[in-house]
Amino acid sequence: MNIKTDLEWLLPELIEEAKFFTNAEGLEILHRHKKSENFDDEIEINGKIYSYSSPADFADETEKKRYEKRYAKLALYKALSDYLSEKLPWGALTGIRPVKFAYCEGENWRAEMGEVLGVSDKKLDLVSRIINAQRGIYEIKDGNCDLFVGIPFCPSRCLYCSFVSSEIGKAKDVEGYVSALVKEIAAAKPLIKNLRSVYIGGGTPVSLSISQLSRVLDAIGEVNCEYTVEAGRPDAISDDALRLFKDYGVTRVCVNPQTFNDETLKIIGRKHTAKDIEEKFESVKKYGFDVNMDLIAGLPGESFEDFKRSVEKAAALSPENLTVHTLSLKKGSILKEKVERLPSGEIEKMIDFSVEKLTESGYEPYYTYRQKYMAGNLENTGYTKAGKACVYNVDVMEEIADNLACGANAVSKKLFIRENRIERYGAPKDIATYIEKIDRIIDEKNELFLKNG
């Protein structure tokens, strides 16, 4: 496939969008854009010309660019959809937060997403169910905030991982990292007004030693709201760690199997079996934690039947939350080097099955997001049992509360509600740089959070 456009800055996104179509390989595509009274976009595919005209109604340069992008992508979607007789589940909707898009569109969201952007009824129903499930949690209010604490270490590296996480056995200065993190948490606490949740994520937080974990939990201190630890890989969760979490008031633990297929676990670089996952799940439940489990659709070598068995197994264990991811082949993952394309039809069947099976098992979808490079242009969806939706996930996905994020590569967000904008602060990815610059990081983050909105 070869794409040319006169909006050069948009080329990578147009290529990405076209790649979601199964048969776009080998096409010669030209995009021409001009602004008269309207935005006129012309798409030429192997000599066949499609023309579209959309209202050029914008307040400033930023909005102009946003609409240029939206209409050019919409034109490409419509032209490819017609040329290849293929529709995509999310139509021409781009961006990672479909539910946030719906909230922003207001009462008209269904028409805007369905009729204008071509989102399928199936996905519109998903968005509608999520909006319902978020009732009682969804709230935009000054001072609402969540605290995130990042531990970028893992026992070993998973094949599909693109996250900046180091193997704990090879990491140089874990103690130094914990010290810098503890300092950052202590400096963040006075900035908290109305804390809605705490989330210790990774990496795999339980790859730290018990004494290192205690230092982190001590720094966080007493928590009187939802408190999650993404324990992650079952092979790293110990009884000592679970007891420690209980003592510090943790309420929710993530145990992430990804699959219950032993063969696949080996292929993706996990050093545990499906049986270990079940045993670990039982021990986590013994402590009375709510549990989240992650599954991935589209793992290498997995058939629909393999995935179906994993969903059935997870539903039978009946954790409070279940998250179904679609494999995303991101740059930086070992898998990206090995697999170029995954069959999207098969993955769509997997995702459809998970919706059906989990609904039947008493779960409701409560958040969803999309990523780049996702197989079949699908999504990741979190499911919950009634009354157990994770506040942190809703706040982060819909961007409705400040996020005070501590740790290397952590991105803090401060909402300026009246100005309808968000400012971000990203800490350095590199652990040595993070340790070295911790005082500056604290100062810069303080400055952001002390600004008046």
Ligand code: SF4
């Ligand atoms: S556990 Fe998560 S962060 Fe760690 S290597 Fe695997 S995918 Fe990456």
